[in-house]
Amino acid sequence: MDIRWIEDFLSVASSRSFSRAAEERHISQPSLSRHIQALEHWVGVPLIERRGLPLTLTPEGVLFRDNAEHFLRRLLETRSMLRGEVNPDAHSLRVIAGHSLSVNFVPSWLQTVRQDYSDISVRAVTASINKAIKALSDGSADLLLCYHHTELPVLLDETRYAFLPLGDTVLLPVSAPGLDGRPRYALPGTRQVPVPLISFATGAYLRRAVQYLLDHAGQPYALLRRYESDMSDQAKELVLQGLGMAWLPEMVVSQELAEGRLVRAGGQRWQLPLGIRLYCDLNNRKPALVRLWQHLSGRDLPD
Known part of the structure; x- marks a missing residue:
């Protein structure tokens, strides 16, 4: 089993589209399909329901996605720690956002946050919306900051991702x-x-x-x-x-x-x-994230 198969599967699960996932992963759609089929063969059950659009996961696919994301997050965190790329401190958070928000919104927002939590270390990263969603889902980012419009929603599972409105x-x-x-x-x-x-x-x-x-x-x-x-x-x-x-x-x-x-x-x-929204993964229980979310929302991060 190749770890890239898992990354490909998570991209399909997030975008609900083989074509968008292939573009995001920078591979051809036939190659992506072969990777997903190989992963399903390795797991032993179908993971994606291919009838109808947008694509959906089978019940086994949902279970595999949740566990695979946790596994991949821990694996990437461990690799980054060994390479010295990230601070393993529980007070460190990684925020990912598009360019305009990173430059024109994040600095003032972080200044406000640090007035209450001076001990929180925040690293802001710029990425396209597709890469930002992937980073949030695989755990390489703790928070996603993005634009929102009712008719142009960001495709994130509301049972798994919480959001807060931060501005307009x-x-x-x-x-x-x-x-x-x-x-x-x-x-x-x-x-x-x-x-x-x-x-x-x-x-x-x-x-x-x-x-x-x-x-x-x-x-x-x-x-x-x-x-x-x-x-x-x-x-x-x-x-x-x-x-x-x-x-x-x-x-x-x-x-x-x-x-x-x-x-x-x-x-x-x-x-x-x-609108401007802040998203987090409910499976991410990093202490700094839980504490910040409680402060921003006035309530505990849902389980």
């Missing part, structure tokens, strides 16, 4: 201003003159959010994707240079909007409110 922001269309102070590029654009778009990369949560907004704008639009970026700060810089417009969280561009270096490129219909 708004996804805004922004552009550099022209000489008259109006947006250089304004929505909705036309077929003759489409609006140049600086987009987030495929797989990014904010790209999904923008597409959802466009699908429900209730008005025709014309966009020309000019650049793609994995990072909100990079996208903002391209907008500041006048290379196109982009949808960015308000907290990312609030200073530039106040200074007039950026302006809104569209009205209310082109904006999308987003």
Whole structure:
């Protein structure tokens, strides 16, 4: 049995999709399917119910997932400790988040947390939403910080993962201003003159959010994707240079909007409110995590 088979299985269990899991694991879908079949042969029972979409786990698959995640978490923790990569101290927590939250939300949030828990050591890590979910599920991260929208939920099993709302922001269309102070590029654009778009990369949560907004704008639009970026700060810089417009969280561009270096490129219909959520795995009983969760929520971490 290859440990990678377990990692592949956990990725499928988290994403509920062979294609998304294959993309996340950077292997072909046929290779992923062979690994899952080999794991099922080794275990001796089917782990995934393949009829219907999204994929679901068999009862045996649910049991195997829960135990495999615990085993893999302990194995990775032990390996990291032996390599000297992590502090085994019970007061150490690892928070994983997307780039815009890591840069624009995590620092102030951690400062607030440390006012009450100065002895907690926190390491903030940046990752895509898919990699962040995997890190939370395999135990290489203790907390996941991410955006939330009712119609764009993060696919986490609510019986296994708890969440707390930490704040809100708004996804805004922004552009550099022209000489008259109006947006250089304004929505909705036309077929003759489409609006140049600086987009987030495929797989990014904010790209999904923008597409959802466009699908429900209730008005025709014309966009020309000019650049793609994995990072909100990079996208903002391209907008500041006048290379196109982009949808960015308000907290990312609030200073530039106040200074007039950026302006809104569209009205209310082109904006999308987003929540900010903090997730944890209920199977993770690290003392620092249990204590922090109790402080933030005002109640004990559920069993």
